Amino acid sequence: MRFPTLTAVLALSAVALSACGQGGEQNAGQSAAPQGAAQGQVWAAGSSTVFPFATRVAETVARTTGGAPAKVESLGTGGGFKLFCxxxxxxxxxxxxxxxxxxxxxxDACQANGVTDILEIKIGYDGIVIANAKAAPTFNITREQIYKALAAEVPQGSGFATNTVANWSDVAPGLPNERIVAYGPPPTSGTRDAFVELAMEKGAEKVPAMAALKASDEEAFKQRSHVLRKDGAWIDAGENDNVIVQTLEKTPGAVGVFGYSFLENNLDKVKAAKIEGVEPTLANISNGSYPLSRSLYIYVKKANLGVTPGLREFVDGFLSEAAVGRGGYLIQRGLIPLHTEELAKQREAVKALTPMTAPKS
Structure with missing residues (x-):
């Protein structure tokens, strides 16, 4: 079976953004407002996974306050931090x-450029899913098998060799007899970062030679386990997860890697693999039993609160009852809400405007 090359990245919700007066996506190196120009609206940039939640908050806040809607850009987590800092x-x-x-x-980049007091706000949970077309074979796969299928190099003898395994069934008995082709996010994406940490790295730990490498040289272990194949088995598909869903419909033998919210919104088109026997459901991600669970965040410049019109309302909107309470509009869009205690903690931190401390790594 031949798989088409993904050649275009569609702008997510471009029509909606235009209708509500927000700017379209830009490259991470571009800024919509030149230095010295008035910034009359909130500007948020970063994760493609958080993008649909942020646009929904922007629309709701604008509707309830009558102010200009926040401009939200999907640049990937890394691209967003680069611009923010x-x-x-x-x-x-x-x-x-x-x-x-x-x-x-x-x-460190933020501090060097004068971005000092930063609020770190956890807004909810998400799971990374491995999905394929509804009519395609069903996967029940382990993280070790994911590593063995998608790592650029794998242990061989006393060293490493280029990974040439062709089909999923060659990785382990019981996996589908389909060619290994996975469409996923690029290196700038937080989803990509989380995937290599939660799936590739954890899977590599189950391989004796890799476990030994970790014990002797953890940095070399991470470098080896984080590098994905470049021979067509892994294909960077841009920051728009909707494109991956569309591609899976056209190439039913392929799998895609993206956030749970996109699965939730496309269950008529794709289905998710079980990871070590656990399905990616709201309950399993929320309680941490799904192996590829993660947290979602927004980071806010404290100095801009009270200066950028509508910023405080935008920030408060993510943790409001209307958004994340029972039947909240962000939950309806696919966000997995924080536990009651964690939600109260985050609300208190926002109220107190407590800046984050330096990350350990």
Whole structure:
């Protein structure tokens, strides 16, 4: 079976954004407002997973306050942090949307560029899913098998060799006899970061030679376990997860890697694999039993609160009862809400405007 190359990334919700007056997506190196220009609306940039939640908050806040809707851009978590940490002026975002926690290197970049007091706000949970077309074979796969299928190099003898395994059934008996082709997010994506940490790295730990490498040289272990194949088995599919869903419909032998919310919104088109026997459901992700569970965040420049019109309302909107209470509009869109105690903790942190401390790594 031949698989088409993914050649275009569609703009997620471009029509909706245009209708509500928000700007379209930009490259991470571009800024919509030049230095010194008035920034009359909230600007949030980053994770493609958080993007649909942020746009929904922007629309709701604008409707209830009558102010200009926030401009929300999907650049990937890494791209969002790069722009957010680029400076404290008006030409940089107020908010970074993230599908993973900020790294120490990103924190250092922020500090170096005058972005000091930063609020870290956890807004909910998400799971990374491995999905394929509804009519395709059903997967029940382990993290070790994911590593063996998608790692660029695998242990062989006393060293490493290029991974040439062709079919899923060659990885382990019982897996579908389909060619290994996985469409997933690019290196700038927080979903990609979480996938290599939660699936590839954890799977590599189950391989004796890799476990030994971790014990002797953890940095080398991470480098080996985080590198994905470049021979067509893994295909970077851009920051728009809807494109991956569309591709899976056309190529039923392929699998895709994206966030749970996109699965929730496309259950008529795709289905998710079980990971080590556990289905990606709201309950399993919320209680942590699903192996590829993660937290979602927004990062806010404290200095911009009270300066950028509508920023406080935008931030409060993510944790409001209307958004994350029973039947809340973000839950309806696929966000898995925080536990009651965690939600109260995050609300208190926002109320107190408590800045985050430096990440450990």
């Amino acid at each position: 680029g400076g404290a002026g008006k030409g940089f975002p107020d908010v970074a949307n993230a599908s993973r926690a900020m790294k120490k290197s990103e924190w």
